[in-house]
Amino acid sequence: MTLAAPAPIRVLIVDDHQMVRDGIAALLNRQQDMAAVGEAADGLEAVHQFRALSPDVTLMDLQMREMGGVEAIKAIRGLAPGARILVLTTYPGDAQAVRAMRAGAAGYLLKNCIRRELIDAIRSVHTGRHAISPDIAHDLAAHALDEPLTDREVAVLRLVAEGHANKQIGRVLHLSTDTIKAHLKTIFAKLGVDDRTHAVTVATRRGFFER
Structure with a gap:
């Protein structure tokens, strides 16, 4: 059989x-x-x-x-x-x-x-x-032990990637400029970078942004 x-x-x-x-x-x-x-x-x-x-x-x-x-x-x-x-x-x-x-x-x-x-x-x-x-x-x-970016931080960084200044980002997200600066400081620390351009590059490479 x-x-x-x-x-x-x-x-x-x-x-x-x-x-x-x-x-x-x-x-x-x-x-x-x-x-x-x-x-x-x-x-x-x-x-x-x-x-x-x-x-x-x-x-x-x-x-x-x-x-x-x-x-x-x-x-x-x-x-x-x-x-x-x-x-x-x-x-x-x-x-x-x-x-x-x-x-x-x-x-x-x-x-x-x-x-x-x-x-x-x-x-x-x-x-x-x-x-x-x-x-x-x-x-x-x-990156298993890294603290992930929050949705708000990703939103801030996406606007940075589009070329917006802090004031413009604050207007779009209804946040103060100081709050945007604080978010960026946290973002830089989480991604291990020192500036906006490097932050966008790393976030894009790691897939934080939807393409």
């Missing part, structure tokens, strides 16, 4: 670039234990497709129109708390990875990963394990 082959891992691919979706689908469909069962170009479509298809693993991009990946992860996990979601993104940064993992992602890979790494990560996530790119894991470990 021949044993039936186990059912393939059914994967939903979410990315706003058709060529990326096509490339990943072709890669998955070459694996004996995987099948690309659907795709979506944004977060809203991802939630709809997840509801319709109930995939085993969802590959999720982060920066998309209509609804971003983090919001889509939250929505899907609201529908199915056990949903297994693997982020596949262009953008590194420990802060962004933390947001995705807190939303319910089981893994975080960069799109420059090798094909074998992606395939192994899908299998790991499917079995209930976590999968994180080595570079992201290193950044997470390096």
Whole structure:
């Protein structure tokens, strides 16, 4: 008596670039234990497709129109708390990875990963394990004990990145100039920098800003 082959891992691919979706689908469909069962170009479509298809693993991009990946992860996990979601993104940064993992992602890979790494990560996530790119894991470990920026501090720094002076930032956020200066002093300390330009550079690299 021949044993039936186990059912393939059914994967939903979410990315706003058709060529990326096509490339990943072709890669998955070459694996004996995987099948690309659907795709979506944004977060809203991802939630709809997840509801319709109930995939085993969802590959999720982060920066998309209509609804971003983090919001889509939250929505899907609201529908199915056990949903297994693997982020596949262009953008590194420990802060962004933390947001995705807190939303319910089981893994975080960069799109420059090798094909074998992606395939192994899908299998790991499917079995209930976590999968994180080595570079992201290193950044997470390096900043694990850092005090994170608050939402208000990120808002201040985002306006700094847009070129606003302290007075302008205060007007936008309805805060005094002294309060803005105090926020910047705290931001510099948390990021380990000495000036506004370096603060913006570090915050961008670490993923505090949505792109």
